[in-house]
Amino acid sequence: MEKQKKIALINDLTGFGRCSTAVMAPIVSAMKIQAVAVPTAILSAHTQFPTYYFDDYTDRMKEYIQTYKDLKLDFDAISTGFLGSEQQVDIVLDFIRHFKTDRNFVIVDPVMGDYGKLYRTYTKEMCDKMKELVHYADIITPNTTEAAILLDRDPASAPQNETEAQEWLHALHSRYGAQVVLTGLDYEPGKVGSGCLSADGGTISLHERIAQYYPGTGDLFAAVVLGALLNGRALADACA
Ligand code: PXL
Numbered sequence: 391m392e393k394q395k396k397i398a399l400i401n402d403l404t405g406f407g408r409c410s411t412a413v414m415a416p417i418v419s420a421m422k423i424q425a426v427a428v429p430t431a432i433l434s435a436h437t438q439f440p441t442y443y444f445d446d447y448t449d450r451m452k453e454y455i456q457t458y459k460d461l462k463l464d465f466d467a468i469s470t471g472f473l474g475s476e477q478q479v480d481i482v483l484d485f486i487r488h489f490k491t492d493r494n495f496v497i498v499d500p501v502m503g504d505y506g507k508l509y510r511t512y513t514k515e516m517c518d519k520m521k522e523l524v525h526y527a528d529i530i531t532p533n534t535t536e537a538a539i540l541l542d543r544d545p546a547s548a549p550q551n552e553t554e555a556q557e558w559l560h561a562l563h564s565r566y567g568a569q570v571v572l573t574g575l576d577y578e579p580g581k582v583g584s585g586c587l588s589a590d591g592g593t594i595s596l597h598e599r600i601a602q603y604y605p606g607t608g609d610l611f612a613a614v615v616l617g618a619l620l621n622g623r624a625l626a627d628a629c630a
Contacts, residue, residue, distance in 0.1 A: 395620050396424035396463075398489065400482055401471035401609075403429045407436035409606030410472050414613035421617030426465070428455065428485070431474035437510045438605045444511060446474040451481045459488060466494050466620055470523065471609060472501040474511070479519040486526050495619075498527035499612045503535045504574070504605075506546030524566050529625070531612045533574035537562060549585075550577050552594050559587035571615060571629055573608055584611070588625040595630055 397418060401410040415425035428451070434443040447454075468489055470482055486496055500520050503509050508517070517539050524530055524540060532540060534548035541561055549555040555575055562570045572585040575596065583596035618628035 394422065394424055395466040396426055397467040397469055397616065397620070398426050398428055398458075398465045398485070399469050399471075400428040400430060400485065401469070402431040402433055402474065403427065404433040404436045406434065407439060407605060408610075409436045410609050413606050413609045414469075414471075414616075417610065417613035418617045418620075421614075421621060423466070423617055423620050426458070426463070430472060430478055431511075436605055444474075448475045448478050448481070451478065455481070455485055463489070464491070464494070465489050467616060468494065468496045469499070469612070469616055470496075471499045471612070472509075473516065473520070476513070476516045476519045479516075479523050482523060483526065490526075495528040496526055497529040497531065497612070497616055497619075498524055498568075499531045499608065500524050500536045500540060501608070502539055503545065504533055504608075506535055506538075508545070524568070527566065527568040529569045529571065529615075529619075530562065530566060531571040531573060531608070531615065532562070533608055534558075534572065534576070535574075537572055541565065548577070549575060552577075555585045555594050556592045559585050559592045563587050569625055571625070573611055584629055586626050586629040590624065590626060593626045593629070 403411045411427050418425045429447045431447050432445040502512050535545050538545045538547050549558050559570050570587040575583045581596040582599045585594045615628045
């Protein structure tokens with residue numbers, strides 16, 4: 391029998407409001423991959439709500455992760471998302487150094503903000519540390535706000551047409567060396583979409599816009615891409 395694949399989901403655990411681990415774990419499970427949750431923070435509700443309880447898990451992560459070192463687990467992919475503190479990046483880098491092999495890959499969703507603004511628990515220092523982490527990724531999945539921050543551009547700027555979207559994809563690839571999935575492309579009336587840059591080149595795919603804002607959509611998208619990649623799809627196909 392083929393061994394079931396497993397991924398480390400380094401991300402927060404949020405109760406109310408669908409995002410991060412709560413969204414990603416069921417999706418990858420349905421795609422027949424075991425989700426191994428590594429919590430970065432525990433929140434009662436996500437940060438788009440006017441109030442939430444935020445428990446930064448930094449101090450407990452080292453001991454939590456030690457179990458996986460002791461059990462000599464091997465992961466088929468390492469995925470990172472929302473981080474609770476600047477110091478957590480060093481813990482995540484240690485995780486990558488320990489568990490990265492030539493048979494797995496690292497996918498970093500550089501969660502920092504959306505719609506031109508940082509999430510409320512993020513600081514400028516955390517964004518600078520996030521840039522450090524992104525250098526270790528094989529694949530990155532920023533939205534346009536996060537891409538702008540990674541490129542030291544105005545966070546409220548975004549590609550205004552397909553040529554600019556391709557330029558953003560190539561700029562991210564040349565600065566960080568990773569394959570790129572750029573989400574939240576929003577320049578054509580009635581449409582939204584994503585761009586993807588892999589060894590096969592850059593592909594933009596737009597689809598019909600749903601006139602609603604759903605926090606956690608990026609997490610859902612990242613989970614589907616991750617599951618599809620582990621199930622043997624090429625990156626552009628996984629994004630489509
Ligand atoms: O989907 C990104 C995200 C993840 N985790 C938490 C969030 C958000 C976006 O608001 O608040 C806790």
